[in-house]
Amino acid sequence: xxxxxxxQLQDQQAYLTAxxxxxxxGQWCGGPPSGQAFVGALDPNLTIDCREPILESGAxxxxxxxxPNESMPGxxxxxTCSACACDWLMRSYGRGFNAGDIYNSREQTVYAIGYPNNIxxxxxxxxxxxxxxxxxxxxxxxxxxxxxxxxDQVYAIAAQARGGCMSGGAWYHWCGIRGVxxxxxxxANSAPGYMSVWSNLNRADxxxxxxxxxxxxxxx
Amino acid sequence: xxxxxxxxxxxxQQQQMMLTQALKAxxxxxxxxxxxTVEGWLLAIDxxxxxxxxxxxxxxx
Numbered sequence: 001x002x003x004x005x006x007x008q009l010q011d012q013q014a015y016l017t018a019x020x021x022x023x024x025x026g027q028w029c030g031g032p033p034s035g036q037a038f039v040g041a042l043d044p045n046l047t048i049d050c051r052e053p054i055l056e057s058g059a060x061x062x063x064x065x066x067x068p069n070e071s072m073p074g075x076x077x078x079x080t081c082s083a084c085a086c087d088w089l090m091r092s093y094g095r096g097f098n099a100g101d102i103y104n105s106r107e108q109t110v111y112a113i114g115y116p117n118n119i120x121x122x123x124x125x126x127x128x129x130x131x132x133x134x135x136x137x138x139x140x141x142x143x144x145x146x147x148x149x150x151x152d153q154v155y156a157i158a159a160q161a162r163g164g165c166m167s168g169g170a171w172y173h174w175c176g177i178r179g180v181x182x183x184x185x186x187x188a189n190s191a192p193g194y195m196s197v198w199s200n201l202n203r204a205d206x207x208x209x210x211x212x213x214x215x216x217x218x219x220x
Numbered sequence: 221x222x223x224x225x226x227x228x229x230x231x232x233q234q235q236q237m238m239l240t241q242a243l244k245a246x247x248x249x250x251x252x253x254x255x256x257t258v259e260g261w262l263l264a265i266d267x268x269x270x271x272x273x274x275x276x277x278x279x280x281x
Contacts, residue, residue, distance in 0.1 A: 006228050013235050017265055020242050024251060024258045026276030059279035 066092035066163040068178040072188035082125035084190035085165040085174040143219040164216040171209035251277030
């Protein structure tokens with residue numbers, strides 16, 4: 001026979017244990033079996049302003065960032081800038097076709113884009129929006145969005161440091177997007193100095209060389 | 221107080237200590253994966269929960 005006082009303590013202990021279990025299992029607020037409900041059972045006079053935390057099951061996935069300092073050697077052929085930019089972006093995420101040989105990696109990128117129908121020595125990349133680059137990137141798990149963007153839009157996205165590629169219509173050249181550097185867009189340029197652009201693209205360059213099609217990483 | 225009551229009180233005291241430790245672990249963000257975690261203390265309180273828990277702890281960015 002258990003004394004009523006001890007029985008009450010045992011019941012309260014069971015409620016406390018159940019409350020802690022509910023919190024561990026992510027059931028914080030609302031009706032039973034929540035932490036709020038068990039604490040409310042312990043003391044029905046309590047007014048609980050219950051606030052749920054962000055749980056591991058609901059937390060956003062970790063963002064995978066590229067290495068913005070990934071090297072960009074000069075291009076060997078005049079028509080391969082898009083492949084160089086695409087290959088750079090893949091390598092910056094550690095997903096290049098050949099980590100030990102950049103030029104081989106670029107060659108494989110040319111074929112992945114689709115030589116000669118999608119890229120060739122006469123025109124370079126056939127679809128200037130970058131749709132074939134998006135396909136190749138998607139095949140290695142780098143999801144992208146494309147848009148014809150303003151300098152401010154590209155700058156804002158580049159500042160997120162997720163990487164990308166872009167091409168200016170008047171520039172007729174693709175480059176990788178490393179990030180931002182002060183008030184310029186920091187680029188990975190396989191033709192440094194071409195049309196007076198090196199490793200940074202400022203607002204005046206952007207307006208002079210556009211319009212720009214931008215392929216920006218959304219998930220990788 | 222007889223012997224049985226003393227044993228019940230002792231058990232309640234031990235459980236209260238473990239619940240206190242569980243709450244301390246929660247406040248300190250240790251939920252799973254060890255003895256000094258919420259999960260560890262709950263299993264110590266009630267070994268019958270082994271294999272029954274489905275942890276979904278808070279995320280700490």
